[in-house]
Amino acid sequence: MAVVDQFEAKEGVDQETVDAVREVSTYKYGWNTDIEMEYAPKGVNPDIVRLISEKNEEPEWMTQWRLDAFARWEKLEEPNWAMVSYPKIDFQDQYYYARPKSMEEKPKSLDEVDPKLLATYEKLGIPLKEQMILAGIEGAEDAPAEGRKVAVDAVFDSVSVGTTFQAELKKAGVIFCSISEAIREHPELVKKYLGTVVPVSDNFYATMNSAVFSDGSFVYVPPGVRCPMELSTYFRINAENTGQFERTLIIADKGSYVSYLEGCTAPQRDTAQLHAAVVEIIIEEDAEVKYSTVQNWYPGDENGQGGIYNFVTKRADCRGDRAKIMWTQVETGSAVTWKYPSCILRGEESQGEFYSIAIANNMQQADTGTKMVHLGKNTKSRIVSKGISAGKAQNTYRGLVSMHPKAKNSRNYTQCDSLLIGDKCGAHTVPYIEVKNNSSRVEHEATTSKVDDDQLFYCRQRGMDEEEAVALVVNGFCKDVLQALPMEFAMEAQQLVAISLEGSVG
Amino acid sequence: MALPEVKQKTTEARLASLTLPEGGCLDAARHAALSRVEVTGLPDRRDEYWKYTRPDLFTQATAPVAVVSDRSESAIFDEFDRIKLVFVDGVFDPDASDAAVLEGVDVTRLADLKSRDDHWSKEIYGVLEARGQSPVARPLAALNTAFATDGVLIHVTSTPTKPIHIVYKQSSESSDAILHHVVRIDSGAQATILEDGPAAARFNTVLEADIADGGQLHMVRTQGREHERHAVTHIFSRLGKESVFKSFTLTVNGSLTRNEAIIEFTGDDAVAHVAGASVGDGAFHHDDTVFVTHDAVNCESRQVYKKVLRNGATGVFQGKILVKAGAQKTDGYQISQSLLLDDDSQFLAKPELEIYADDVACSHGSTSGAIDEEGLFYLRSRGVPVEEATDLLTLAFLAEAVEEIEDEDIAATMVDRLHGWLARRG
Numbered sequence: 001m002a003v004v005d006q007f008e009a010k011e012g013v014d015q016e017t018v019d020a021v022r023e024v025s026t027y028k029y030g031w032n033t034d035i036e037m038e039y040a041p042k043g044v045n046p047d048i049v050r051l052i053s054e055k056n057e058e059p060e061w062m063t064q065w066r067l068d069a070f071a072r073w074e075k076l077e078e079p080n081w082a083m084v085s086y087p088k089i090d091f092q093d094q095y096y097y098a099r100p101k102s103m104e105e106k107p108k109s110l111d112e113v114d115p116k117l118l119a120t121y122e123k124l125g126i127p128l129k130e131q132m133i134l135a136g137i138e139g140a141e142d143a144p145a146e147g148r149k150v151a152v153d154a155v156f157d158s159v160s161v162g163t164t165f166q167a168e169l170k171k172a173g174v175i176f177c178s179i180s181e182a183i184r185e186h187p188e189l190v191k192k193y194l195g196t197v198v199p200v201s202d203n204f205y206a207t208m209n210s211a212v213f214s215d216g217s218f219v220y221v222p223p224g225v226r227c228p229m230e231l232s233t234y235f236r237i238n239a240e241n242t243g244q245f246e247r248t249l250i251i252a253d254k255g256s257y258v259s260y261l262e263g264c265t266a267p268q269r270d271t272a273q274l275h276a277a278v279v280e281i282i283i284e285e286d287a288e289v290k291y292s293t294v295q296n297w298y299p300g301d302e303n304g305q306g307g308i309y310n311f312v313t314k315r316a317d318c319r320g321d322r323a324k325i326m327w328t329q330v331e332t333g334s335a336v337t338w339k340y341p342s343c344i345l346r347g348e349e350s351q352g353e354f355y356s357i358a359i360a361n362n363m364q365q366a367d368t369g370t371k372m373v374h375l376g377k378n379t380k381s382r383i384v385s386k387g388i389s390a391g392k393a394q395n396t397y398r399g400l401v402s403m404h405p406k407a408k409n410s411r412n413y414t415q416c417d418s419l420l421i422g423d424k425c426g427a428h429t430v431p432y433i434e435v436k437n438n439s440s441r442v443e444h445e446a447t448t449s450k451v452d453d454d455q456l457f458y459c460r461q462r463g464m465d466e467e468e469a470v471a472l473v474v475n476g477f478c479k480d481v482l483q484a485l486p487m488e489f490a491m492e493a494q495q496l497v498a499i500s501l502e503g504s505v506g
Numbered sequence: 507m508a509l510p511e512v513k514q515k516t517t518e519a520r521l522a523s524l525t526l527p528e529g530g531c532l533d534a535a536r537h538a539a540l541s542r543v544e545v546t547g548l549p550d551r552r553d554e555y556w557k558y559t560r561p562d563l564f565t566q567a568t569a570p571v572a573v574v575s576d577r578s579e580s581a582i583f584d585e586f587d588r589i590k591l592v593f594v595d596g597v598f599d600p601d602a603s604d605a606a607v608l609e610g611v612d613v614t615r616l617a618d619l620k621s622r623d624d625h626w627s628k629e630i631y632g633v634l635e636a637r638g639q640s641p642v643a644r645p646l647a648a649l650n651t652a653f654a655t656d657g658v659l660i661h662v663t664s665t666p667t668k669p670i671h672i673v674y675k676q677s678s679e680s681s682d683a684i685l686h687h688v689v690r691i692d693s694g695a696q697a698t699i700l701e702d703g704p705a706a707a708r709f710n711t712v713l714e715a716d717i718a719d720g721g722q723l724h725m726v727r728t729q730g731r732e733h734e735r736h737a738v739t740h741i742f743s744r745l746g747k748e749s750v751f752k753s754f755t756l757t758v759n760g761s762l763t764r765n766e767a768i769i770e771f772t773g774d775d776a777v778a779h780v781a782g783a784s785v786g787d788g789a790f791h792h793d794d795t796v797f798v799t800h801d802a803v804n805c806e807s808r809q810v811y812k813k814v815l816r817n818g819a820t821g822v823f824q825g826k827i828l829v830k831a832g833a834q835k836t837d838g839y840q841i842s843q844s845l846l847l848d849d850d851s852q853f854l855a856k857p858e859l860e861i862y863a864d865d866v867a868c869s870h871g872s873t874s875g876a877i878d879e880e881g882l883f884y885l886r887s888r889g890v891p892v893e894e895a896t897d898l899l900t901l902a903f904l905a906e907a908v909e910e911i912e913d914e915d916i917a918a919t920m921v922d923r924l925h926g927w928l929a930r931r932g
Contacts, residue, residue: 081554405849408849418859418861420861420863420864420866421864422864423831423832423834423863423864423865424831425862425864426860426861426862427859427861428858428859428860428861429857429858429859429860429870430856430858431855431856431857431858431872432854432855432856433853433854433855433856433857433872433874434852434853434854434855435844435846435852435853435854435874436852437846437849437852438846438847438848438849438851438875438876439849439876440874440875441873441874441875441876442872442873442874442875443871443872443873444855444857444870444871444872444873445869445870445871446857446859446869446870446871447867447868447869448859448861448866448867448868448869449866449867449868450864450865450866
């Protein structure tokens with residue numbers, strides 16, 4: 001009965017409405033900032049690597065580290081195992097370093113930063129003025145009266161333009177700055193930890209990033225400190241034909257806690273752009289890190305023109321006992337996503353969690369998932385992945401759960417569900433499960449289904465239009481993950497789920 | 507594209523050790539298969555499809571030695587009325603076999619086609635195998651098509667009264683057998699095929715089954731406890747409209763076994779169930795690799811695989827459900843579970859879904875763990891000795907796979923064999 005009504009409704013939608021829906025600009029961050037830029041010459045070679053190192057005023061050991069990585073990268077082949085296809089990338093036909101001219105002289109404080117840059121972040125809803133709470137949380141009545149503070153490190157193309165609340169964080173002993181600053185100011189920490197979680201030799205894109213990363217964020221939380229506010233990095237790609245290669249290094253020392261948010265957007269352009277980041281997280285005994293991402297890079301248009309190629313290596317190493325990492329990601333953007341935030345559970349009783357929503361519409365391709373490597377005794381991990389495909393998009397969950405012989409009494413639970421909207425998209429699940437001891441338990445479940453007609457009918461009956469109804473059902477489908485997000489992101493993510501699916505029905 | 511050097515060498519060495527049978531109506535199919543092998547090369551451990559099982563022993567030029575086991579227990583299907591066809595080290599033994607005279611079935615030896623210019627099996631031989639080479643290459647199956655020395659060609663025209671039983675015996679510790687069977691089930695016809703025995707020190711077999719609209723094929727096979735046996739088997743099955751294919755495999759030990767099942771739905775409303783129960787000790791390495799392609803509407807597929815591993819045994823499961831665009835109303839189910847009886851055993855799984863249609867219900871589950879402590883406690887608190895309690899829980903664990911066998915008598919025989927394995931507790 002419901003099914004019949006549903007089909008009638010679909011047929012009832014006239015062409016005009018369908019066209020109108022299609023024309024809705026679905027990507028609201030597609031504008032670009034007209035700002036004078038300074039570029040390194042196109043292409044990548046040892047001279048460019050040296051130039052990037054020089055621009056960041058790096059010490060010799062860092063330059064050498066990069067050059068070694070470059071030499072290694074030249075011998076590597078691009079990986080092709082992911083279920084994504086895109087035209088061959090010409091790595092010599094793009095810029096590896098671009099910074100606003102006004103950043104030539106490092107601004108001493110946020111007041112000196114080019115107003116155009118500040119306005120860019122303002123427009124993105126990321127105020128770089130201190131004492132302000134993050135925009136987009138109107139209606140969040142539950143927030144504490146004094147407002148929730150979020151310290152932001154803003155990265156514009158290849159450079160960090162400023163980090164807020166640095167002084168206040170310093171009082172607590174937390175170091176939060178751009179990685180280029182950390183290399184200069186805290187070389188002992190960087191030397192000790194950089195490349196220890198994602199080694200230079202890890203994979204094609206991580207090796208490339210090691211050679212050419214231009215900036216990124218650095219966080220160090222000292223023993224026993226609970227970071228007084230959420231930390232956030234906002235990545236913006238603005239320049240054309242420019243790749244962004246940022247590197248993030250987070251160290252949570254014994255018994256500390258930090259929650260870290262990451263956001264990203266890019267202008268709407270016809271040519272695809274490359275983004276290859278590396279995030280390394282080190283978690284010592286009893287420490288906990290929450291890392292949340294809302295990835296909203298420009299996905300390309302409905303014909304697959306343009307968009308960001310997002311090849312990211314993210315990994316957390318729970319080195320100490322009872323260390324804990326929680327990855328939460330909402331992946332709605334990018335033309336191609338290749339991303340597997342992973343957990344190495346080395347410490348005894350350490351815990352890894354991965355919550356993911358990946359939405360792919362139009363011609364988007366997402367191949368994403370996680371690795372849970374259980375090395376220590378009594379370690380636990382949980383994976384909840386929700387993939388949604390619409391239009392002609394392809395969405396793949398790819399994951400590994402590995403229980404080493406010594407990881408006695410460990411637990412893993414994996415649930416990955418896929419939802420298909422329309423009959424031209426695809427949803428795929430590729431889990432690897434390796435269990436090498438018998439005291440551990442591993443459970444994996446996956447389902448694939450379509451948006452339930454009864455639920456849609458119910459919503460439509462109560463006056464919602466079809467797209468609203470789909471958005472509501474999809475939000476319900478994603479509930480487990482949305483609940484794991486920090487409040488600021490949860491609001492944004494809910495809206496994103498609706499926006500990303502606009503034009504996917506009818 | 508040139509093959510990597512090592513792969514090229516291995517492939518050349520293996521091909522040089524074999525002689526392509528010449529003459530008869532399958533010549534073209536054999537040559538085409540040989541080209542397939544030459545293009546892809548034989549698998550090596552760098553191939554993703556062989557991530558968890560090393561193919562070296564299947565690809566090396568000479569067969570690894572496997573002592574001939576001296577089994578005291580009776581042959582498994584002896585109590586059933588059936589037509590027995592016996593192969594010893596891959597060679598047909600007419601004296602030990604029954605005369606293949608049965609209403610509704612036409613049986614021919616593959617080796618007899620050498621002198622024939624035409625035969626119905628020409629339309630199937632190597633055809634289903636070739637279809638199964640994409641998207642993943644299966645070079646060992648193509649090798650089989652090219653070089654198979656014998657096999658049975660079974661044409662089922664109605665519903666025969668007895669099952670056909672293919673018996674494999676091993677007499678030489680270095681035998682290397684390649685057998686290829688073809689089964690055609692005509693529209694509305696039904697047949698049961700039984701298989702058992704070690705066959706050879708190294709055994710490569712392909713069975714191609716083409717099931718026409720409304721046809722049914724039931725297969726039950728056992729791979730016995732010859733501890734040093736090395737076997738790679740492939741079933742390629744194509745299902746027409748409203749047809750049914752059911753297959754169950756019981757594996758008890760053996761050194762290295764890889765069982766591939768490649769199922770393709772081409773007609774609507776068909777049903778395919780593939781199941782396996784495997785139990786093994788020590789050097790046991792057992793790999794179930796399944797690929798189900800839904801290319802028709804409203805078909806149902808079920809994969810049920812259970813493994814019990816003991817004393818450092820390894821179990822592998824690679825399963826995939828591919829739902830092509832347009833294969834709406836697909837019902838796909840896949841479960842792979844392992845029970846690790848001790849800490850040295852391991853389970854490696856890759857259960858995949860690849861779906862291009864929206865109105866489908868597909869699910870898969872995979873679990874691994876030790877015997878349920880609570881269940882054990884419950885039984886012990888009621889006076890069941892620990893060993894018996896463990897056996898009960900182990901059999902209960904395997905039951906879901908054994909229940910896939912429709913014939914109750916055959917299912918009971920399987921349970922007997924499992925009891926035997928449990929009793930031989932190491």
